[in-house]
Amino acid sequence: MKALQFTAPNAMSVNEIAMPNIADDEVLLASRSVGICHSDIELLEGRYIIPFQYPIIPGHEWSAEVIEVGRKVAKFKAGDRVVGECVIGQEHFGFSISGAMAEFFIAKADWLHKLPDNVSWTQGALVEPFSCGYYATVRADNMDASDTIAVFGAGPIGLGVIAASAAKGGRVIAIEPSEARAKIARTLGAEDVIDPTKGDVKEAVLEATQGAGATVVIDASGRPDAMASTLEVAGFRGRIVIIGISVGGTASAGLGLIQSKELQIRGIIGSPGVWPETIRFLSRTNLDLSKLVTASFDISEADKAYHTVLTDKAQIKIHVTNLGN
Ligand SMILES: [Zn+2]
Structure with a gap:
Protein backbone atom coordinates (compact mmCIF):
# COMPACT_ATOMS: atom_id res chain seq x y z
CA MET A 1 0.00 0.00 0.00
CA VAL A 119 -21.30 14.76 6.79
CA SER A 120 -19.07 14.17 3.74
CA TRP A 121 -15.56 12.70 3.73
CA THR A 122 -14.23 16.23 3.15
CA GLN A 123 -16.25 17.65 6.06
CA GLY A 124 -15.18 14.67 8.19
CA ALA A 125 -11.50 15.48 7.66
CA LEU A 126 -12.29 19.03 8.81
CA VAL A 127 -13.78 17.90 12.14
CA GLU A 128 -10.38 18.03 13.88
CA PRO A 129 -9.51 21.67 13.00
CA PHE A 130 -13.17 22.74 13.27
CA SER A 131 -13.49 21.19 16.75
CA CYS A 132 -10.80 23.65 17.97
CA GLY A 133 -12.72 26.66 16.61
CA TYR A 134 -15.99 25.25 17.90
CA TYR A 135 -14.42 24.70 21.36
CA ALA A 136 -13.40 28.40 21.43
CA THR A 137 -17.07 29.34 21.01
CA VAL A 138 -18.02 26.94 23.82
CA ARG A 139 -15.43 28.47 26.15
CA ALA A 140 -16.80 31.95 25.38
CA ASP A 141 -19.72 30.96 27.68
CA ASN A 142 -23.32 31.00 26.44
CA MET A 143 -22.58 32.49 23.04
CA ASP A 144 -25.86 33.34 21.31
CA ALA A 145 -27.64 35.77 18.99
CA SER A 146 -27.14 38.63 21.47
CA ASP A 147 -23.36 38.48 20.94
CA THR A 148 -21.09 40.41 18.63
CA ILE A 149 -17.97 38.31 18.16
CA ALA A 150 -14.69 39.84 16.98
CA VAL A 151 -12.38 37.15 15.55
CA PHE A 152 -8.69 37.88 14.94
CA GLY A 153 -7.31 35.73 12.10
CA ALA A 154 -9.20 33.87 9.36
CA GLY A 155 -6.89 30.90 8.80
CA PRO A 156 -8.28 27.35 9.09
CA ILE A 157 -8.95 27.70 12.85
CA GLY A 158 -10.28 31.27 12.69
CA LEU A 159 -12.64 30.35 9.85
CA GLY A 160 -14.00 27.55 12.04
CA VAL A 161 -14.53 30.07 14.86
CA ILE A 162 -16.32 32.39 12.43
CA ALA A 163 -18.54 29.61 11.05
CA ALA A 164 -19.48 28.26 14.49
CA SER A 165 -20.14 31.74 15.94
CA ALA A 166 -22.37 32.70 13.00
CA ALA A 167 -24.20 29.34 13.13
CA LYS A 168 -24.92 29.99 16.82
CA GLY A 169 -26.65 33.21 15.74
CA GLY A 170 -23.94 35.70 16.70
CA ARG A 171 -22.90 38.72 14.66
CA VAL A 172 -19.31 38.17 13.53
CA ILE A 173 -16.65 40.79 12.79
CA ALA A 174 -13.46 39.23 11.42
CA ILE A 175 -10.04 40.91 11.49
CA GLU A 176 -7.94 39.57 8.61
CA PRO A 177 -5.58 41.22 6.11
CA SER A 178 -5.78 38.62 3.30
CA GLU A 179 -8.52 39.41 0.79
CA ALA A 180 -8.86 35.71 -0.20
CA ARG A 181 -9.42 34.69 3.42
CA ALA A 182 -11.75 37.65 3.99
CA LYS A 183 -13.88 36.40 1.11
CA ILE A 184 -14.26 32.92 2.65
CA ALA A 185 -14.89 34.50 6.07
CA ARG A 186 -17.85 36.34 4.56
CA THR A 187 -19.28 33.20 2.96
CA LEU A 188 -19.05 31.44 6.34
CA GLY A 189 -21.03 34.18 8.07
CA ALA A 190 -18.75 37.14 8.90
CA GLU A 191 -20.81 40.33 8.55
CA ASP A 192 -17.80 42.65 8.46
CA VAL A 193 -14.14 41.97 7.75
CA ILE A 194 -11.63 44.56 8.96
CA ASP A 195 -8.22 44.76 7.29
CA PRO A 196 -5.81 45.51 10.19
CA THR A 197 -3.20 46.90 7.77
CA LYS A 198 -5.60 49.67 6.72
CA GLY A 199 -6.36 51.75 9.78
CA ASP A 200 -7.06 51.29 13.46
CA VAL A 201 -8.71 47.98 14.43
CA LYS A 202 -10.06 49.30 17.73
CA GLU A 203 -11.73 52.28 16.04
CA ALA A 204 -13.22 50.05 13.33
CA VAL A 205 -14.71 47.60 15.88
CA LEU A 206 -16.07 50.47 18.02
CA GLU A 207 -17.61 52.04 14.95
CA ALA A 208 -19.22 48.75 13.92
CA THR A 209 -20.67 48.29 17.42
CA GLN A 210 -21.88 51.87 18.07
CA GLY A 211 -19.08 52.37 20.58
CA ALA A 212 -19.95 49.32 22.70
CA GLY A 213 -17.11 47.00 21.63
CA ALA A 214 -17.45 43.26 21.05
CA THR A 215 -19.15 41.07 23.67
CA VAL A 216 -16.83 38.19 22.68
CA VAL A 217 -13.30 38.44 21.28
CA ILE A 218 -11.47 35.35 20.02
CA ASP A 219 -7.85 35.38 18.90
CA ALA A 220 -7.11 32.71 16.29
CA SER A 221 -4.15 34.55 14.76
CA GLY A 222 -1.46 33.64 17.29
CA ARG A 223 0.00 37.13 16.89
CA PRO A 224 1.03 38.80 20.16
CA ASP A 225 -0.07 42.24 18.90
CA ALA A 226 -3.52 40.83 18.04
CA MET A 227 -3.73 39.22 21.50
CA ALA A 228 -2.99 42.64 23.02
CA SER A 229 -5.70 44.17 20.78
CA THR A 230 -8.32 41.77 22.17
CA LEU A 231 -8.33 43.92 25.35
CA GLU A 232 -8.98 47.05 23.28
CA VAL A 233 -11.87 45.78 21.13
CA ALA A 234 -13.71 43.97 23.94
CA GLY A 235 -16.68 45.76 25.47
CA PHE A 236 -17.58 45.96 29.18
CA ARG A 237 -17.54 42.42 30.68
CA GLY A 238 -16.32 41.11 27.32
CA ARG A 239 -15.34 37.42 27.16
CA ILE A 240 -11.93 36.90 25.55
CA VAL A 241 -10.73 33.48 24.35
CA ILE A 242 -7.17 32.93 23.13
CA ILE A 243 -6.74 29.92 20.83
CA GLY A 244 -3.91 31.21 18.59
CA ILE A 245 -0.51 29.81 19.52
CA SER A 246 2.47 32.07 20.20
CA VAL A 247 5.21 30.26 22.10
CA GLY A 248 7.41 32.87 23.76
CA GLY A 249 5.71 35.81 22.00
CA THR A 250 5.49 39.19 23.74
CA ALA A 251 3.69 42.49 23.11
CA SER A 252 2.81 45.56 25.14
CA ALA A 253 -0.83 45.59 26.20
CA GLY A 254 -3.24 47.90 28.00
CA LEU A 255 -3.48 45.62 31.02
CA GLY A 256 -5.53 48.11 33.05
CA LEU A 257 -8.44 47.35 30.70
CA ILE A 258 -8.78 43.86 32.21
CA GLN A 259 -9.89 45.45 35.48
CA SER A 260 -11.68 48.55 34.21
CA LYS A 261 -13.79 46.59 31.70
CA GLU A 262 -14.20 43.55 34.03
CA LEU A 263 -12.88 41.30 31.25
CA GLN A 264 -12.91 37.51 31.33
CA ILE A 265 -9.87 36.00 29.59
CA ARG A 266 -9.37 32.31 28.79
CA GLY A 267 -6.64 30.43 26.99
CA ILE A 268 -7.56 27.10 25.42
CA ILE A 269 -5.62 24.19 23.90
CA GLY A 270 -7.08 21.83 21.31
CA SER A 271 -10.64 20.57 21.69
CA PRO A 272 -10.83 18.25 24.69
CA GLY A 273 -14.16 16.48 25.22
CA VAL A 274 -16.14 18.22 22.46
CA TRP A 275 -15.79 15.84 19.48
CA PRO A 276 -19.23 14.19 19.76
CA GLU A 277 -20.84 17.62 20.17
CA THR A 278 -18.83 19.08 17.27
CA ILE A 279 -19.87 16.26 14.91
CA ARG A 280 -23.52 16.64 15.95
CA PHE A 281 -23.31 20.42 15.45
CA LEU A 282 -21.90 19.96 11.92
CA SER A 283 -24.54 17.40 11.06
CA ARG A 284 -27.50 19.38 12.43
CA THR A 285 -26.47 22.82 11.11
ZN1 LIG B 1 -4.15 20.00 12.76
Whole structure:
Protein backbone atom coordinates (compact mmCIF):
# COMPACT_ATOMS: atom_id res chain seq x y z
CA MET A 1 0.00 0.00 0.00
CA LYS A 2 1.05 3.60 -0.52
CA ALA A 3 1.99 5.85 2.40
CA LEU A 4 3.59 9.25 2.70
CA GLN A 5 6.61 8.97 4.98
CA PHE A 6 8.76 11.67 6.53
CA THR A 7 12.19 10.03 6.47
CA ALA A 8 14.50 12.77 7.80
CA PRO A 9 14.18 16.53 8.47
CA ASN A 10 12.71 18.11 5.28
CA ALA A 11 12.71 14.75 3.46
CA MET A 12 9.56 12.90 2.42
CA SER A 13 8.32 10.45 -0.21
CA VAL A 14 5.33 8.32 -1.09
CA ASN A 15 6.51 4.77 -0.47
CA GLU A 16 5.14 1.28 -1.00
CA ILE A 17 4.99 -0.30 2.48
CA ALA A 18 3.48 -3.43 4.08
CA MET A 19 -0.17 -3.41 5.19
CA PRO A 20 -0.42 -2.88 8.96
CA ASN A 21 -1.77 -5.68 11.17
CA ILE A 22 -4.46 -4.94 13.72
CA ALA A 23 -4.45 -6.00 17.38
CA ASP A 24 -7.64 -7.15 19.14
CA ASP A 25 -8.64 -3.63 20.22
CA GLU A 26 -7.72 -1.97 16.91
CA VAL A 27 -9.45 -1.12 13.66
CA LEU A 28 -8.05 -1.22 10.10
CA LEU A 29 -9.12 1.88 8.21
CA ALA A 30 -8.99 3.01 4.58
CA SER A 31 -8.31 6.75 4.59
CA ARG A 32 -10.73 8.82 2.51
CA SER A 33 -9.71 12.44 3.08
CA VAL A 34 -6.71 13.71 5.06
CA GLY A 35 -5.97 17.38 5.74
CA ILE A 36 -2.52 18.96 5.98
CA CYS A 37 -1.99 21.15 9.04
CA HIS A 38 0.66 23.67 10.08
CA SER A 39 1.84 21.25 12.78
CA ASP A 40 2.56 18.63 10.07
CA ILE A 41 5.04 21.09 8.60
CA GLU A 42 6.75 21.40 12.01
CA LEU A 43 6.99 17.60 12.07
CA LEU A 44 8.43 17.59 8.54
CA GLU A 45 11.02 20.17 9.59
CA GLY A 46 11.94 17.96 12.56
CA ARG A 47 10.87 20.29 15.37
CA TYR A 48 7.65 18.89 16.81
CA ILE A 49 6.74 19.60 20.48
CA ILE A 50 7.10 15.96 21.61
CA PRO A 51 9.79 13.41 20.64
CA PHE A 52 9.30 11.20 17.54
CA GLN A 53 11.30 8.88 15.27
CA TYR A 54 11.74 8.59 11.49
CA PRO A 55 10.23 7.26 9.37
CA ILE A 56 6.85 8.63 10.44
CA ILE A 57 3.54 8.84 8.53
CA PRO A 58 1.80 12.18 9.25
CA GLY A 59 -1.95 12.90 9.10
CA HIS A 60 -4.15 13.72 12.10
CA GLU A 61 -7.08 15.45 10.32
CA TRP A 62 -8.90 12.64 8.58
CA SER A 63 -12.01 10.71 7.68
CA ALA A 64 -11.88 6.99 6.91
CA GLU A 65 -13.87 3.84 6.25
CA VAL A 66 -13.64 0.81 8.55
CA ILE A 67 -12.22 -2.20 6.67
CA GLU A 68 -11.73 -4.70 9.49
CA VAL A 69 -12.07 -4.72 13.28
CA GLY A 70 -10.12 -6.60 15.98
CA ARG A 71 -11.76 -9.39 18.03
CA LYS A 72 -12.53 -7.15 21.00
CA VAL A 73 -14.06 -4.29 19.00
CA ALA A 74 -17.85 -4.24 19.32
CA LYS A 75 -18.66 -0.60 18.53
CA PHE A 76 -17.61 -0.58 14.87
CA LYS A 77 -17.98 -2.81 11.82
CA ALA A 78 -16.67 -2.91 8.24
CA GLY A 79 -18.17 -0.10 6.17
CA ASP A 80 -18.63 2.38 9.05
CA ARG A 81 -17.57 5.94 8.27
CA VAL A 82 -15.41 7.38 11.08
CA VAL A 83 -13.16 10.20 12.27
CA GLY A 84 -10.69 10.05 15.15
CA GLU A 85 -9.14 12.15 17.88
CA CYS A 86 -5.41 12.74 17.74
CA VAL A 87 -4.14 13.34 21.29
CA ILE A 88 -4.22 9.99 23.03
CA GLY A 89 -2.68 10.06 26.49
CA GLN A 90 1.01 10.82 25.99
CA GLU A 91 0.94 9.92 22.28
CA HIS A 92 -0.01 12.19 19.39
CA PHE A 93 -1.61 10.34 16.44
CA GLY A 94 0.12 11.42 13.24
CA PHE A 95 3.12 12.75 15.19
CA SER A 96 4.66 10.37 17.74
CA ILE A 97 2.74 7.44 16.23
CA SER A 98 2.04 7.03 12.52
CA GLY A 99 -1.04 8.76 11.14
CA ALA A 100 -3.55 8.64 8.32
CA MET A 101 -1.56 9.84 5.27
CA ALA A 102 -1.64 6.34 3.73
CA GLU A 103 -4.07 4.13 1.83
CA PHE A 104 -4.65 2.12 5.02
CA PHE A 105 -3.82 2.71 8.68
CA ILE A 106 -4.68 1.41 12.12
CA ALA A 107 -6.31 3.15 15.08
CA LYS A 108 -7.64 2.07 18.45
CA ALA A 109 -11.43 1.80 18.51
CA ASP A 110 -11.49 4.08 21.59
CA TRP A 111 -10.26 7.06 19.53
CA LEU A 112 -12.99 6.85 16.89
CA HIS A 113 -16.35 8.54 16.37
CA LYS A 114 -18.95 7.60 13.74
CA LEU A 115 -19.63 10.16 11.04
CA PRO A 116 -23.32 10.93 10.31
CA ASP A 117 -24.41 10.17 6.72
CA ASN A 118 -24.89 13.85 5.85
CA VAL A 119 -21.30 14.76 6.79
CA SER A 120 -19.07 14.17 3.74
CA TRP A 121 -15.56 12.70 3.73
CA THR A 122 -14.23 16.23 3.15
CA GLN A 123 -16.25 17.65 6.06
CA GLY A 124 -15.18 14.67 8.19
CA ALA A 125 -11.50 15.48 7.66
CA LEU A 126 -12.29 19.03 8.81
CA VAL A 127 -13.78 17.90 12.14
CA GLU A 128 -10.38 18.03 13.88
CA PRO A 129 -9.51 21.67 13.00
CA PHE A 130 -13.17 22.74 13.27
CA SER A 131 -13.49 21.19 16.75
CA CYS A 132 -10.80 23.65 17.97
CA GLY A 133 -12.72 26.66 16.61
CA TYR A 134 -15.99 25.25 17.90
CA TYR A 135 -14.42 24.70 21.36
CA ALA A 136 -13.40 28.40 21.43
CA THR A 137 -17.07 29.34 21.01
CA VAL A 138 -18.02 26.94 23.82
CA ARG A 139 -15.43 28.47 26.15
CA ALA A 140 -16.80 31.95 25.38
CA ASP A 141 -19.72 30.96 27.68
CA ASN A 142 -23.32 31.00 26.44
CA MET A 143 -22.58 32.49 23.04
CA ASP A 144 -25.86 33.34 21.31
CA ALA A 145 -27.64 35.77 18.99
CA SER A 146 -27.14 38.63 21.47
CA ASP A 147 -23.36 38.48 20.94
CA THR A 148 -21.09 40.41 18.63
CA ILE A 149 -17.97 38.31 18.16
CA ALA A 150 -14.69 39.84 16.98
CA VAL A 151 -12.38 37.15 15.55
CA PHE A 152 -8.69 37.88 14.94
CA GLY A 153 -7.31 35.73 12.10
CA ALA A 154 -9.20 33.87 9.36
CA GLY A 155 -6.89 30.90 8.80
CA PRO A 156 -8.28 27.35 9.09
CA ILE A 157 -8.95 27.70 12.85
CA GLY A 158 -10.28 31.27 12.69
CA LEU A 159 -12.64 30.35 9.85
CA GLY A 160 -14.00 27.55 12.04
CA VAL A 161 -14.53 30.07 14.86
CA ILE A 162 -16.32 32.39 12.43
CA ALA A 163 -18.54 29.61 11.05
CA ALA A 164 -19.48 28.26 14.49
CA SER A 165 -20.14 31.74 15.94
CA ALA A 166 -22.37 32.70 13.00
CA ALA A 167 -24.20 29.34 13.13
CA LYS A 168 -24.92 29.99 16.82
CA GLY A 169 -26.65 33.21 15.74
CA GLY A 170 -23.94 35.70 16.70
CA ARG A 171 -22.90 38.72 14.66
CA VAL A 172 -19.31 38.17 13.53
CA ILE A 173 -16.65 40.79 12.79
CA ALA A 174 -13.46 39.23 11.42
CA ILE A 175 -10.04 40.91 11.49
CA GLU A 176 -7.94 39.57 8.61
CA PRO A 177 -5.58 41.22 6.11
CA SER A 178 -5.78 38.62 3.30
CA GLU A 179 -8.52 39.41 0.79
CA ALA A 180 -8.86 35.71 -0.20
CA ARG A 181 -9.42 34.69 3.42
CA ALA A 182 -11.75 37.65 3.99
CA LYS A 183 -13.88 36.40 1.11
CA ILE A 184 -14.26 32.92 2.65
CA ALA A 185 -14.89 34.50 6.07
CA ARG A 186 -17.85 36.34 4.56
CA THR A 187 -19.28 33.20 2.96
CA LEU A 188 -19.05 31.44 6.34
CA GLY A 189 -21.03 34.18 8.07
CA ALA A 190 -18.75 37.14 8.90
CA GLU A 191 -20.81 40.33 8.55
CA ASP A 192 -17.80 42.65 8.46
CA VAL A 193 -14.14 41.97 7.75
CA ILE A 194 -11.63 44.56 8.96
CA ASP A 195 -8.22 44.76 7.29
CA PRO A 196 -5.81 45.51 10.19
CA THR A 197 -3.20 46.90 7.77
CA LYS A 198 -5.60 49.67 6.72
CA GLY A 199 -6.36 51.75 9.78
CA ASP A 200 -7.06 51.29 13.46
CA VAL A 201 -8.71 47.98 14.43
CA LYS A 202 -10.06 49.30 17.73
CA GLU A 203 -11.73 52.28 16.04
CA ALA A 204 -13.22 50.05 13.33
CA VAL A 205 -14.71 47.60 15.88
CA LEU A 206 -16.07 50.47 18.02
CA GLU A 207 -17.61 52.04 14.95
CA ALA A 208 -19.22 48.75 13.92
CA THR A 209 -20.67 48.29 17.42
CA GLN A 210 -21.88 51.87 18.07
CA GLY A 211 -19.08 52.37 20.58
CA ALA A 212 -19.95 49.32 22.70
CA GLY A 213 -17.11 47.00 21.63
CA ALA A 214 -17.45 43.26 21.05
CA THR A 215 -19.15 41.07 23.67
CA VAL A 216 -16.83 38.19 22.68
CA VAL A 217 -13.30 38.44 21.28
CA ILE A 218 -11.47 35.35 20.02
CA ASP A 219 -7.85 35.38 18.90
CA ALA A 220 -7.11 32.71 16.29
CA SER A 221 -4.15 34.55 14.76
CA GLY A 222 -1.46 33.64 17.29
CA ARG A 223 0.00 37.13 16.89
CA PRO A 224 1.03 38.80 20.16
CA ASP A 225 -0.07 42.24 18.90
CA ALA A 226 -3.52 40.83 18.04
CA MET A 227 -3.73 39.22 21.50
CA ALA A 228 -2.99 42.64 23.02
CA SER A 229 -5.70 44.17 20.78
CA THR A 230 -8.32 41.77 22.17
CA LEU A 231 -8.33 43.92 25.35
CA GLU A 232 -8.98 47.05 23.28
CA VAL A 233 -11.87 45.78 21.13
CA ALA A 234 -13.71 43.97 23.94
CA GLY A 235 -16.68 45.76 25.47
CA PHE A 236 -17.58 45.96 29.18
CA ARG A 237 -17.54 42.42 30.68
CA GLY A 238 -16.32 41.11 27.32
CA ARG A 239 -15.34 37.42 27.16
CA ILE A 240 -11.93 36.90 25.55
CA VAL A 241 -10.73 33.48 24.35
CA ILE A 242 -7.17 32.93 23.13
CA ILE A 243 -6.74 29.92 20.83
CA GLY A 244 -3.91 31.21 18.59
CA ILE A 245 -0.51 29.81 19.52
CA SER A 246 2.47 32.07 20.20
CA VAL A 247 5.21 30.26 22.10
CA GLY A 248 7.41 32.87 23.76
CA GLY A 249 5.71 35.81 22.00
CA THR A 250 5.49 39.19 23.74
CA ALA A 251 3.69 42.49 23.11
CA SER A 252 2.81 45.56 25.14
CA ALA A 253 -0.83 45.59 26.20
CA GLY A 254 -3.24 47.90 28.00
CA LEU A 255 -3.48 45.62 31.02
CA GLY A 256 -5.53 48.11 33.05
CA LEU A 257 -8.44 47.35 30.70
CA ILE A 258 -8.78 43.86 32.21
CA GLN A 259 -9.89 45.45 35.48
CA SER A 260 -11.68 48.55 34.21
CA LYS A 261 -13.79 46.59 31.70
CA GLU A 262 -14.20 43.55 34.03
CA LEU A 263 -12.88 41.30 31.25
CA GLN A 264 -12.91 37.51 31.33
CA ILE A 265 -9.87 36.00 29.59
CA ARG A 266 -9.37 32.31 28.79
CA GLY A 267 -6.64 30.43 26.99
CA ILE A 268 -7.56 27.10 25.42
CA ILE A 269 -5.62 24.19 23.90
CA GLY A 270 -7.08 21.83 21.31
CA SER A 271 -10.64 20.57 21.69
CA PRO A 272 -10.83 18.25 24.69
CA GLY A 273 -14.16 16.48 25.22
CA VAL A 274 -16.14 18.22 22.46
CA TRP A 275 -15.79 15.84 19.48
CA PRO A 276 -19.23 14.19 19.76
CA GLU A 277 -20.84 17.62 20.17
CA THR A 278 -18.83 19.08 17.27
CA ILE A 279 -19.87 16.26 14.91
CA ARG A 280 -23.52 16.64 15.95
CA PHE A 281 -23.31 20.42 15.45
CA LEU A 282 -21.90 19.96 11.92
CA SER A 283 -24.54 17.40 11.06
CA ARG A 284 -27.50 19.38 12.43
CA THR A 285 -26.47 22.82 11.11
CA ASN A 286 -25.40 21.49 7.67
CA LEU A 287 -22.58 23.98 7.90
CA ASP A 288 -20.55 23.74 4.69
CA LEU A 289 -16.91 23.83 5.69
CA SER A 290 -15.70 22.41 2.37
CA LYS A 291 -14.95 26.00 1.24
CA LEU A 292 -11.86 25.80 3.44
CA VAL A 293 -10.38 23.16 1.12
CA THR A 294 -8.62 25.11 -1.61
CA ALA A 295 -6.81 22.17 -3.28
CA SER A 296 -6.78 18.40 -3.15
CA PHE A 297 -4.41 15.67 -4.35
CA ASP A 298 -4.60 11.88 -4.66
CA ILE A 299 -2.65 9.87 -2.06
CA SER A 300 -0.13 8.89 -4.80
CA GLU A 301 0.74 12.63 -4.99
CA ALA A 302 0.76 13.33 -1.25
CA ASP A 303 4.31 14.74 -1.45
CA LYS A 304 3.11 17.25 -4.07
CA ALA A 305 0.34 18.27 -1.68
CA TYR A 306 2.96 19.09 0.99
CA HIS A 307 5.12 20.98 -1.51
CA THR A 308 2.06 23.05 -2.40
CA VAL A 309 1.45 23.86 1.28
CA LEU A 310 5.10 24.95 1.58
CA THR A 311 5.19 27.08 -1.56
CA ASP A 312 1.68 28.50 -2.06
CA LYS A 313 0.75 30.69 0.89
CA ALA A 314 -2.63 31.54 -0.64
CA GLN A 315 -3.90 28.01 0.13
CA ILE A 316 -6.07 27.61 3.22
CA LYS A 317 -6.49 23.84 3.63
CA ILE A 318 -5.14 21.15 1.32
CA HIS A 319 -6.62 17.66 1.38
CA VAL A 320 -5.16 14.33 0.25
CA THR A 321 -7.82 11.88 -0.89
CA ASN A 322 -7.89 8.11 -1.26
CA LEU A 323 -11.09 7.20 -3.03
CA GLY A 324 -9.74 4.41 -5.23
CA ASN A 325 -10.13 1.35 -2.96
ZN1 LIG B 1 -4.15 20.00 12.76
